[in-house]
Amino acid sequence: MVRLFSLLAGLLAALFVIGAAEIGMAQEDIPIAADAAPIARQIDAVEARQGVASDGTHVYALDNNRIGKYRIDTGEKVASWEGDKALFPHMNSCTIVGSELACAASNYPAVPQTSAVEFFDTATLRHVRTVSLGLGPGSLTAMEYRGSKWWAVFANYDGKGGDPTRDHRHTLLVQMNENFQQEQAWTFPPDVLAKFAPKSCSGASWGMNGVLYVSGHDRPELYALKLPQAGSVLELVKTIPIRTRGQAIDWDPVVPNRLWSISRMNEKLVASIVQ
Numbered sequence: 001m002v003r004l005f006s007l008l009a010g011l012l013a014a015l016f017v018i019g020a021a022e023i024g025m026a027q028e029d030i031p032i033a034a035d036a037a038p039i040a041r042q043i044d045a046v047e048a049r050q051g052v053a054s055d056g057t058h059v060y061a062l063d064n065n066r067i068g069k070y071r072i073d074t075g076e077k078v079a080s081w082e083g084d085k086a087l088f089p090h091m092n093s094c095t096i097v098g099s100e101l102a103c104a105a106s107n108y109p110a111v112p113q114t115s116a117v118e119f120f121d122t123a124t125l126r127h128v129r130t131v132s133l134g135l136g137p138g139s140l141t142a143m144e145y146r147g148s149k150w151w152a153v154f155a156n157y158d159g160k161g162g163d164p165t166r167d168h169r170h171t172l173l174v175q176m177n178e179n180f181q182q183e184q185a186w187t188f189p190p191d192v193l194a195k196f197a198p199k200s201c202s203g204a205s206w207g208m209n210g211v212l213y214v215s216g217h218d219r220p221e222l223y224a225l226k227l228p229q230a231g232s233v234l235e236l237v238k239t240i241p242i243r244t245r246g247q248a249i250d251w252d253p254v255v256p257n258r259l260w261s262i263s264r265m266n267e268k269l270v271a272s273i274v275q
Contacts, residue, residue, distance in 0.1 A: 032243050037240065037272040037274045038272065039273075041270070042269065042270050042271070045059075047062060048267045049062070050091065050092050051092060051247050051248020052260045053093070053248075053250045054253065056253045058122075059072055060122075061269055062091055062094055062103065064085070064090050065082060065088035065089070066081065067082075072271075079123075080125065081126070088118065089108070090107065091103045091104065091118060092104050092105070093202070094143075095145060099122055099123070104117065105140065109161035113135070114132075115133045115134075115136050116140070137185075138154030138170065140152055142201065142202070144212075148177075149178075151175055151212070152173070152174045153201045156169075156200055158197060172186070172187060173187075185232070186227065188201065188234055189233060189235065189236045191236060196216045203261075205250050205259075208256070210226070212234075218245050219245065220245050222240040242259075242274065244263050245265075248261075248262070258273060258274075259272050259273075
């Protein structure tokens with residue numbers, strides 16, 4: 001009997017270690033896969049803390065209330081902007097729309113969660129206007145513009161910055177018209193939500209193939225998603241290993257298969273070749 005209890009205790013201890021390891025793996029120590037997408041270009045950028053956007057000639061590094069504009073060919077910094085932290089507490093990602101940089105912003109980690117879209121002139125990085133979305137179904141972390149529609153990701157968290165009535169499972173993709181009025185919405189697949197936990201979706205970018213690629217907060221991988229034929233849950237097409245760990249992403253509009261992401265630890269903008 002003593003031996004049986006010892007075996008059971010050992011088994012429980014092992015399961016605890018495995019569970020703890022899995023929790024750790026969901027954070028910043030998950031290993032980079034051997035077949036992860038190769039890196040083609042890296043650019044040093046002190047603002048590379050939240051995300052990156054590309055117009056094909058320049059890349060724009062984002063860090064809450066700071067933006068840096070860099071030439072892709074030389075890595076030279078050609079413009080910068082810094083705003084009042086009280087007005088711009090958490091800009092998480094940006095996308096290029098015409099001559100403007102449209103950035104997803106929220107009051108994270110404050111609650112209740114409020115969001116806005118902040119617009120900047122891409123030539124000068126001058127802040128030109130704000131579209132306030134007010135209270136919403138989460139914190140706005142990603143904005144895309146495709147097919148005359150805005151595509152917004154509202155993140156929800158299990159802890160810091162989360163609404164106590166929601167968790168990561170309430171993360172939502174919302175389709176809006178040009179006046180930012182909601183038209184449709186979808187939830188994320190359970191397998192992807194499990195990878196987000198306890199954080200949420202940090203980046204989203206439509207590929208030229210009509211597939212939406214999203215990133216989480218820490219894991220070195222992308223999730224290729226498509227709109228479902230029926231129902232309200234996005235469909236997971238595939239998971240793609242990359243060599244950077246989460247945060248906002250953007251497809252390069254000029255070079256096919258070149259995806260921009262960031263390395264927070266090294267403060268770099270990273271171009272990967274993703275097939």
